Amino acid sequence: MAQTITEKILAFHAGLDGVTPGQLIEAGVDIALANDVTAPIAIAEFEKLGVKKVFDNERVLLIPDHFTPNKDIKSAEQAKILRDFARKQGLKNYFEIGRVGIEHVLLPEQGLVLPGDLIVGADSHTCTYGALGAFATGVGSTDLAAAMATGKVWFKVPESIKIVYHGKLAPWVEGKDLILHTIALLTVDGALYQALEMTGETIASLPMYGRMSMANMAIEAGAKNGIMAPDEITLDYARPRARRDYTLFHSDPDAHYCRTIEIDVTALRPQVAYPPLPDKGRSVDLAAADKIAIDQVVIGSCTNGRIEDFRLAASLLKGRKAAPYLRLLIIPGTQEVYRQMIKEGLTDIFLDAEALISPPTCGPCLGGHMGILAAGERAVATTNRNFVGRMGHPDSEVYLSNPAVAAASAVLGRIATPEEVI
């Protein structure tokens, strides 16, 4: 029976020879994770079960990254629930301030998620790990609590959509632009309940950070998971980081897809997604022509918080300054990214540009803290969502872009193309 990579990983973890879309299965998980927003409910539900121990204290991961460093008493109480639970359960992978980073940047970097894994996370952007050739999906806190207790989750096997990208990317075009363009084609529910498999020569030459930006936003098209076949690029990333065995899965050439979409990327320009939905992407040239004045730029997040993202931003900010009255926030995804930024001199470039460098946190992406917008304000952000009120006041606006467009926009104080600055 010919199968997709998603079907093969699900079958493997369910102990079955094969699965078909629509089938209900119970599968073993390799990793179950939660953050300081979702873990308190998961822990409460876990305790309702009356189970004494988590299924595996190395495979249940708690990452307090959303409201940390704690912004107020309530969020400190939430984070304390994680800390107390981690102590009580002897969790090997609880990340305290000083070690913590944005979960979906941190876990691949630390080799905790690997190709072929089945990963559930109480965070919708858990789908990021599909970039490694893993099946990874977001779940709610109750589903996660059951997984923490039993190591198992039930799934309906999704149909797969295959997206084939052809051609070479033009300058300043990133994985972020590929996915914003793809979401614009699919719309925000175009892949509802389905797996989004991204292939083709463009992906074959796309570095890991770009693949992670893409898989990260599969959820913004409603997908259950985003996934890419593991190859040499994947192995170069995973091999030095892995501390356990992993398995490589690939789709059969005659596997069934409910839909196949071919995209020629040759003429694609950087994209800007207008509020209030991530599927409102259009060319940066159109956005620049709209002369949209902005108040804040955020570069970071689980979508674009990796060292390559900051190198790209720094290449435009070097010798330039953020526009007057504009707040430029730089948020490295992890401590390792932060350290690397310092080693490479990127922090000096950002400081000279009068940017504020924040510790790793989800912070403003979800309107949590560290850069909230007032009524009527606009931001360009390398984050993943531009819903109403996402970064603050319901009357504020977020435009999504890649780090180069964000950096150029910070310099000019309006949405701008990288070419306008260089």
Place this chain on the structure above:
Amino acid sequence: MNIIQGKAWKFGDDIDTDAIIPARYLNTSDPAELAKHCMEDADSGFAAKVRVGDIIVAGKNFGCGSSREHAPIAIKAAGVACVIAPTFARIFYRNAFNTGLLILESAEAAAAIEDGHEVAINCAAGTIDDLTSGQQYKAQAIPEFMQKLLNDGGLMEYWRKRLEKASETI
């Protein structure tokens, strides 16, 4: 909760979880606290207006965005008895059942029922009656597996029963 009757509150397409419960209130998981801000960024007065037993009737892809279980918890704690929509985002779909919030998929009912109409739902029969217009709609049946989860009182009860059974056989 076999028969539900209440007033319909209409919402549009793609109502995301940030609109259902904005992240600025996620520094708590207390249902009563979350209920106060339910649907705030879609309709700022909703929590004050909604009555126990009322029904949300929304457009496609309800609950898209984040995995926060605070969203169905806030809706349920605000008193809403059921959400009717043509489609639900998949994480919200699971979270609703797992937390015991009834949701029904019906494109016809979601399109036809108007704001303020009195609506009755018969869970066993899977019917939605618009008492104001006199129209009846059939909801998409809840899959058998989900019915089991609901009958057990949500996912945790479902697992508790299974785990107890497993320990009896050891």
